[in-house]
Amino acid sequence: EVQLVESGGGLVQPGGSLRLSCAASGFTFSSYEMNWVRQAPGKGLEWVSYISSSGSTIYYADSVKGRFTISRDNAKNSLYLQMNSLRAEDTAVYYCSSGWYWWGQGTLVTVSS
Amino acid sequence: DVVMTQSPLSLPVTLGQPASISCRSSQSLVYSDGNTYLNWFQQRPGQSPRRLIYKVSNRDSGVPDRFSGSGSGTDFTLKISRVEAEDVGVYYCMQGTHWPWTFGQGTKVEIK
Numbered sequence: 001e002v003q004l005v006e007s008g009g010g011l012v013q014p015g016g017s018l019r020l021s022c023a024a025s026g027f028t029f030s031s032y033e034m035n036w037v038r039q040a041p042g043k044g045l046e047w048v049s050y051i052s053s054s055g056s057t058i059y060y061a062d063s064v065k066g067r068f069t070i071s072r073d074n075a076k077n078s079l080y081l082q083m084n085s086l087r088a089e090d091t092a093v094y095y096c097s098s099g100w101y102w103w104g105q106g107t108l109v110t111v112s113s
Numbered sequence: 114d115v116v117m118t119q120s121p122l123s124l125p126v127t128l129g130q131p132a133s134i135s136c137r138s139s140q141s142l143v144y145s146d147g148n149t150y151l152n153w154f155q156q157r158p159g160q161s162p163r164r165l166i167y168k169v170s171n172r173d174s175g176v177p178d179r180f181s182g183s184g185s186g187t188d189f190t191l192k193i194s195r196v197e198a199e200d201v202g203v204y205y206c207m208q209g210t211h212w213p214w215t216f217g218q219g220t221k222v223e224i225k
Contacts, residue, residue, distance in 0.1 A: 037162075044203075044217075044218050044219045045154070045156075045162060045219070046216065047207075047214045047215065047216065050214070059212055059213065062114075062213065100152060100154075100164050100167070100209075101173060103161040103162055105161055
């Protein structure tokens with residue numbers, strides 16, 4: 001069974017940092033592109049970042065460029081999102097998705113003082 | 114950025130009746146490889162999104178055949194031939210042709 005399990009969310013003060021993880025199982029993780037998508041409370045979906053299967057190609061939404069860093073460890077079947085200089089507007093549920101077909105359950109990030 | 118505009122934003126439907134959601138892009142979604150990277154996602158209340166349709170009209174595995182996608186260029190449609198109770202939720206189109214990838218605002222489908 002395919003599983004994507006996000007972790008690392010929580011409450012953080014503005015200007016703080018968090019590192020999200022996405023643990024993959026049940027499929028050949030190293031063969032799939034991965035994305036982070038977020039959803040602010042009561043709002044729609046927003047694409048955040050993309051990483052190719054090898055990790056050699058990376059893209060970010062303008063709203064997070066320079067503050068967030070996506071990475072992956074294919075040996076550990078894991079995807080990461082390092083989030084720095086967090087702002088109130090980064091408050092959202094963060095989902096990882098593999099190839100847009102498989103999605104995790106999401107992890108909530110709340111940026112508030 | 115490519116703007117994806119969905120209509121309507123709210124769609125009350127009667128069980129067993131058809132439903133249709135429009136999605137228009139501010140630029141053509143035809144990629145240089147000839148493909149059109151337009152996806153449709155369903156998000157049921159309290160759940161993660163689920164892809165229904167990829168490349169305009171291809172249904173994902175396990176998606177009921179009452180769901181269909183069509184369109185070309187900048188104009189796309191998701192149709193539900195006969196709405197069932199489990200179809201309640203928010204539907205999003207998303208373009209994967211131009212960076213940054215962008216979603217529509219979402220269309221909330223509810224039962225009358």
